Structures are given as structure tokens and as C-alpha cells.
Amino acid sequence: EVQLSESGGGLVQPGGSLRLSCVASGFTFSNHAMSWVRQAPGKGLEWVSGISGSGRAPSYADSVKGRVSISRDSSKNTLFLQMNSLRAEDTAVYYCARHNSGWFLSFLDFWGQGTLVTVSS
Amino acid sequence: EIVMTQSPDTLSVSPGERATLSCRASQTINSNLAWYQQKPGQAPRLLISGASTRATGVPARFSGSGSGTEFTLTISSLQSEDFAVYYCQQYNNWPPAFGQGTKVEIK
Numbered sequence: 258e259v260q261l262s263e264s265g266g267g268l269v270q271p272g273g274s275l276r277l278s279c280v281a282s283g284f285t286f287s288n289h290a291m292s293w294v295r296q297a298p299g300k301g302l303e304w305v306s307g308i309s310g311s312g313r314a315p316s317y318a319d320s321v322k323g324r325v326s327i328s329r330d331s332s333k334n335t336l337f338l339q340m341n342s343l344r345a346e347d348t349a350v351y352y353c354a355r356h357n358s359g360w361f362l363s364f365l366d367f368w369g370q371g372t373l374v375t376v377s378s
Numbered sequence: 379e380i381v382m383t384q385s386p387d388t389l390s391v392s393p394g395e396r397a398t399l400s401c402r403a404s405q406t407i408n409s410n411l412a413w414y415q416q417k418p419g420q421a422p423r424l425l426i427s428g429a430s431t432r433a434t435g436v437p438a439r440f441s442g443s444g445s446g447t448e449f450t451l452t453i454s455s456l457q458s459e460d461f462a463v464y465y466c467q468q469y470n471n472w473p474p475a476f477g478q479g480t481k482v483e484i485k
Contacts, residue, residue: 292474294422294476301465301476301477301478301479302414302416302422302465302467302476302479303476304473304474304475304476307474316472316473318473352421352422354422357427361469361474362410362469362470362471362472362474363469364412364424364427364428364467364469365412365414365422365424365467366424366427366433367424368421368422368423368424369421370420370421371421
């Protein structure tokens, strides 16, 4: 059974940093691209960042480019999102999601339950 | 960058009735479109990929159609568990983009 479990969210002050983690199980991690998708309170879904199965091709939404870094550790089946210079508008539930192939021009077939990031003073 | 626009924003439907949701892409995306269902407090769930292929375990009352720029999700006979928000997403061009969502509510 595919499982994705996020952690690392919490309350952080504007300008602060957080590192989100997503532990994957039930599939061959390196065979699948992975993405982070966020959802601000009461709003829709926004793709944030993705990385190929090989880990060689990270990509970012313009709204977070230069402030976040995605990475993966296949030895630990874990996806990461390092977020710096956080702003109030980054407040959201952050979902880890699996792509159905090794490349991220593919649909998202499994999602984690999400971790809440709140940026506030 | 492709913009996905869903209509309507809210759809009021009685249980047992048919619901038709639309999704339009700002440029052609071939059939590289997915639909997701999200219930309150839950993560999104994949319903449809490739514009018309149901995901494993998705009931047959859900069907998707369309190609190019116009797409439709049809729920043939709404059940109580189908009242939720539905999102379309294109994965033909970078960056992947979601529509703003259609909320299906009880009439």
C-alpha cells in the first residue's frame, strides 16, 4: 500500500525557515517523480515544486522560486522541502504527492495528508 | 503558462441527479488532464487521468471526456459521498496547473 507521510510544519515568524519532510512507503521511491502542492486556508490547490525520480531536475513555481529548495533521499525514501524567507502568503497545508511516472509531466496518483505551515508574528 | 478555468464555481445538485463540471485550458493540452476530488479536511484524491481513464476504485458513475482545451467531468447519479470540491489539472506543459475548483453541494 502506497503511503506518504508529511511532517515538519508549524508556526514560524515571517522571514523564518522550515524544512518539510515526506516519508514514502509501499513503492519504489526512485521510480517516481514527486511534488509539493499547497492549499491556503479556504483556497484551491497550488503546485509548489517538483523533482524527477532521479532527483536531477528540481523545479519551482514562480511564487516560491529562490526561497525554497526541493530534494530527495532515496536511501531513506524521503522527500524534503526547505523553505526560507517565509511570508504570510506561504501559510497553507503542504501536501506531498507522487507522480505516476519518473517525470513530473504526469498526474499525481497518491497524496499525503498534509502538514500545516503557518507564517505569522 | 497554461491557465485552467473551471465552471461553475459552485454546482447545487440533488442526490440522484446528474452533475456536469467543466474545465477549460488556455491552450491545447491534448488529453493530459486529471480530475481530483477533495472532501473537507482530506487530501485530494485522483479520480480521472488522461481526460477519461478512471483511477483504481473510482465508481463508474464518474466519467471524464474531452481533449484539446475543453473537458468535462460527469457524475451520472450523485451519491451523498460525492458532495465535495473537484479540481482539474493539466500536465501537458510546465508548470502543472490546477483549476480553481468546483464545489458540488447539496441542493
